[in-house]
Amino acid sequence: MNWRYTNKIDNRKSFHSISGQMICDADCLVSNVEAKWPGSVHDSRIFRASPIYEGLSQGTFSGVLMGDKGYACESFLLTPLADPQTPAQHAYNHAHNRTRARIEMTFGLLKS
Template identity: 75%
Template sequence: MSSSPSLATEDSVTSKRSSIGLQMVCNADCVISNVVAKWPGSVHDSRIFRASEIYQCLSQGEFSGVLLGDRGYGCQPFLLTPFTDPQEAQQAYNHAHARTRARVEMTFGLLKARFHCLHKLRVSPVRACDITVACAVLHNVACLRKERAPRVPPAMDWDNPAIFPDDDSGRLLRDQYVLNYFS
């Protein structure tokens, strides 16, 4: 599971007292492969994901593979989430899932550590979104050039209950991962 891209959304920047929801997909090297910065911070993670282009492509089978998301998302065949009340093998899955997903949370931390302006922008929300995406691009350039990353505080558990229910086929796929790799 260590090569699976991870998905996360967080209130990334504050702009004139409004927060901007930032959705990111990154790999184990903290390189960002997808970023969406256009939603108010009050919009739920699952809503941002369901309206995103990557969701459309994944749900229509245009991309293969799976993303890992926290409990704020419903389990889908292309988006695996942790078990809420795990049994023994499911606990091992949840542990591997959390360790893998930690990379996206670390990437948020790296982005904010590398670009301190993201902590408090004094620009319009539209401009804040543009700046955030530009910072994500520059972060990727720094990663590809192997620039030394700034120090980041330890990751926190950002899981929250899903408002969109799990998909049956997503649960079946997640169960198959547990059976194949964690039992």
């Protein structure tokens, strides 16, 4: 199982930035990086234009990715529920957040 998340190189001081998309596993092993889009491009646009998206949507690749709420839920891309109501839905969101934390950790490791 892979986890996916995008992170923008900060643009708080009006510097140009690029958006980075990375896929890693539970051991923080990076299997894909896409870093060629301007920082103004939305994360979901970058994903939809990626070879990973194409391969997953056409069935060439198998697997499931996890993304944040900025992405549309797909059969191969799990996103958190917007308004969880039941204990099972709350448990799903909790598990999703804990699992997705690995990509945050991986970005942190790379930045350090």
